[in-house]
Amino acid sequence: MASKLDLTFSKTAPDGDHAVICLVGAKGELLPTLDKALAASVIAAMATAQFTGEAGKSLTLYIDSVTVILIGVGEGPASGTDAEAVGGRIMGAVAALQSKRGYLPDQGVEAGMLADIVMGMSSAGYQFERYFTEAGSKEASVKIIIGGTVDASDDVIADRLALMAGVEMARDLAFEPANHLYPVEFADRCQTLVDLGLDVTILDDAAMAELGMGALLGVGQGSARESRIVVMNWRGGGDEAPVALVGKGVTFDTGGISLKPGKGMEDMKWDMGGAGAVTGAMKAIAGRGVKRNVVGLIGLVENMPDGNAQRPSDVVTSMSGKTIEIINTDAEGRLVLADVLHYAQTKYKPQAIVDLATLTGAMIVALGKEYAGMFTNSDGLGEQLSAAGSATLEPVWRMPLGKAYHQQLKSHVADMKNIGGPAGGSITAACFLERFIIDTPWAHLDIAGKAWSDKSTATVPKGGTGYGVRLLNRLIDDWQPVSLDHPREN
DSSP: OOEEEEEEEEOOOOOOOOOOEEEEEESSSSOSSSOOHHHHHHHHHHHHOOOHHHHHHHHEEEETEEEEEEEEEEEEEOOOOOHHHHHHHHHHHHHHSSSOOOEEEOOOOOHHHHHHHHHHHHTEEEOOOTTSSTTOOSSOEEEEESSSSSSSTHHHHHHHHHHHHHHHHHHHHHHHHHHSSSSHHHHHHHHGGGGGHHHHHEOOOOHHHHHHHHHHHHHHHHSSOOOEEEEEEESSSSOOOOEEEEEEHHHHHOOTTTTSSSSTTTGGGGGGGGHHHHHHHHHHHHHTTTEEEEEEEEEEEEEETTTSSSTOEEEEEEETTTTTEOOOOTOOHHHHHHHHHHHHHHHHHEEEEEEEEEEOOOHHHHHTTEEEEEEEOHHHHHHHHHHHHHHHTTTTTEEEOOHHGGGGGSSSSSSSOOOOOOOEEEEEHHHHHHHHSSSOOOEEEOOOTTEEEEOOOOSSEEEOOOHHHHHHHHHTTTTOOOOOOSSOOO
């Protein structure tokens, strides 16, 4: 990861060519204290430009030797995502300057709101530049100094920066090419999180074979690279049962023998978006010192079409003992999750489980790229995920489950097929996962449309979004016990 943002805190104003950043209210009120002469010039220039401080608007002024950046906040920068958007606009405005230097004087806002502004700056400043080697390929850094008495050691600032570190890790993992990020390498990167206090356990092929994980291992058998399961355990909540977070980690998905078309296959490096989200979420949970028990589990495979690859018509036996007829080898993520979900429940006895996966293209057809699809057997869990998604701008939309969809998974040679018919593809995929849930409140998030973006926003650059890290952290922060309200209909 590389960030364009070079952020520092200072109690004194800097010397040199730093642009002065001012938040402007809806009535043209300048929030920071400015020199009277400069303030008068700024107000006059605002009138000329008809800049009223409307939220979402910005204006850069050049007054004598001083550059002033005006950021409209309307009735005031509300905390949370509104304040983050302000931070993103600050980052964008300073980045557009030749000097790329800005100074944000004390705005008189409370520490939590300032922390959200910092979060927005940090998110907007993310860049993945690891593989650039030519001079001039990398973006110049943007230096922003924040004035006042708050600094990076303040609890609320430190909390946001730890959260952003998790988001950045998830983005990094999504950006990495598959020749550099494969299951063993992914697992090794997870191992570094022990420095934050996480217990990290890695299961190799032999360990998974001993556990009978034929569904996951079947996906990976066509690759020269071994598969892995990584368990990241955070014990911050005493004796309570953990909340389990499970992620699909297909580090590259060719489709296997059911080979995908060549066009756009390069995008399949981010088919590990669910695993990236869970890994980033666990890093943030540990870095923030969350007072809950949370266990993150990710299944890591590479889906390749060599002579040892799984074939359509194969029958595999999952860790649960249930048999699966393989109809399409490109419906591989659900096979990975089947074994990881069973292992998570039998090993850790979680009070609830949430899985995230770039599972189906059908989810993008259904919801576009505006929402992740949510499937759940627990109304309470669904409500908490919806609230967390709304609060973090990582929204989810509840989708149905039910007996009628399960009928599509009937096989005449095994307990189930790994794919249904052409209708309701994301729903039947979720129903497949539901068959591996053992009397546990559960939610499945299909994030196929959210893990990667083809366009930038004020706070999320184009590419790997890190979707899910903030959603899961908010879920854990606000967690309330839930019940299983809708057992599977056989």
